[in-house]
Amino acid sequence: MSSTPVSAGFLPLVDAAPLIVALELGFAEEEGLALSLTRAPSWSGLRDLLAFGQVDAASMLSPVPVASALGLGGLPARIDALMVTSLGGEAVAASLPLAAKMRMAGYSFDFADANAARDSLRAVGEPLRIGIPFPFSMHAELLYRWLGEAIDVHTVPPPMMADAVAAGDVDLFIVGEPWGSVAVERGVGQLLLPGTAIWPASPNKVLAMRHEQVEADPDLTGGLMRAVWRACRWLALPENRLATSEILARPAYLDLSSEIIERILSGRVVVSPDGEERSADRIVEFFSGCATFPWRSQAEWIGDRLAARHGLEPAAARRIAREVFRSDLYRQHLGPAGADLPAASSRLEGAVKERGLHPAAQGRVMLLPDAFFDRAIFDPDLR
Known part of the structure; x- marks a missing residue:
């Protein structure tokens, strides 16, 4: 059976691992995808590769789809954030x-x-x-x-x-x-x-695709989401850190010492x-605590921040922003694959003080602490 070609871009970073592992461990191939990766030299370069259709998807900075939807940065295409691929990093x-x-x-x-x-x-x-x-x-x-x-x-x-x-x-x-x-x-x-x-x-990177392609090819979209989600799940296992560091260290990816990468993945940082x-x-964090779920409230937080800095109307910016974090597609494509699904797609950002259950989560879903350094809370419903 023939595979569907799909191209994706990344920057040489530790948190590009989900796309790289999806290729190297065969998760994309198992979804019937012939995944190819392009290493970009800068974020502006990667953004343009995606926006102009030179790659189908990207490991992208989470604010870029929001900025695109708000008309910031001069992008010619709407970009959707299909899932979060890393917190922090x-x-x-x-x-x-x-x-x-x-x-x-x-x-x-x-x-x-x-x-x-x-x-x-x-x-x-x-x-x-x-x-x-x-x-x-x-x-x-x-x-x-x-x-x-x-x-x-x-x-x-x-x-x-x-x-x-x-x-x-x-x-x-x-x-x-x-x-x-x-x-x-x-x-x-x-x-x-x-x-x-x-x-x-903080949602650092997302799996991003052009909105028109997402809508036109749901099978490719769902297959790529499942492959990357399975890669995130694999990356979360401590026993896979050494293998991950050796994969990422290759010349085609980070081209660095695997020892540096392994220390970062293990949380033993030389400062x-x-x-x-x-x-x-x-x-x-790649997976635990619903890390891959694209909370619409995260998008609203980003939209609110960008609106304040660029002179946009805040309520309109938040409304536009929430639509580009595609929790609907996450539920559609990853729920049947076994992903934990929060009961709601929006929450109070900064309200989880310690790992545990949360009112926005179903009974078996654990969430990670997300308290801001100054203990402020972002409530999208009060904005």
Whole structure:
């Protein structure tokens, strides 16, 4: 029986693993898909590959489909977020000169306390040049949420972040792993926090496709969703971390030492060039606690943030945003495959203080903690 060709794009990041594993372990093939992968050099490049139809799907920054629907970024196509493929996965890091000043201001680099890190940065009292991977990214949203809107941000592709720090172009940055750890390995940066210290359950990447293709080819859409969902489930098993790191390390993917990747997957993070280690439980999450479910309230949070920054009407932005996180298709295609299905498709964001059952979940569905660093709660129904 012939297979249906499907192409997908990714950036060389640890949280591109679901697409890579879907290909390498045969999950896509089992769905009758001949999956091919294209590594893009930057997020703008990957966005354009998807928007102009040069790839069918992508491991995409979660705010990009929302920005597209809101008319931001000049995209010629609506993009749908079919499922979340990773929570977290980012690291916040400082240049060595800035890190030294933070130490003098009393910061302990415990890799967990976002409030203490922010207070230390403020105590340094200098304007900071901050690197982000893309304007429409969860990385940017986390930084704005943590440090406030009045920050000086510069776009730097993830693989070039260590070079930007070494050249003195940025003082502080947030980037998807392993590129924060690469800056540490190169002796040019020190990790301050995982992105999960700001928002533990932030939806970083989504499986994205053009809306017109999603609607035109439900069989391909469902097959790809199932393949990626099965890859996420496989990635969640601790016994698969070593194999995952060896797959991701290959030249076609991250082209890095598998040891660095395995440490990140295991939560044993080296935070300084001196070899200091910190534990970071769930620095990236692929599956547990309904991690793959595209909550419409997450899309509304993104839409609300983008509306405030770009002068859009907030209620309209939230209404448009929620439609591009396709929880309806998740229920349709992944429910029969065995995925846990929350009772509702929207929830209070930031309300889950500890792992456990939640009012928006059915009896057997466990949710992960998602409390913001400042304990604020986003209620889409009160906006």
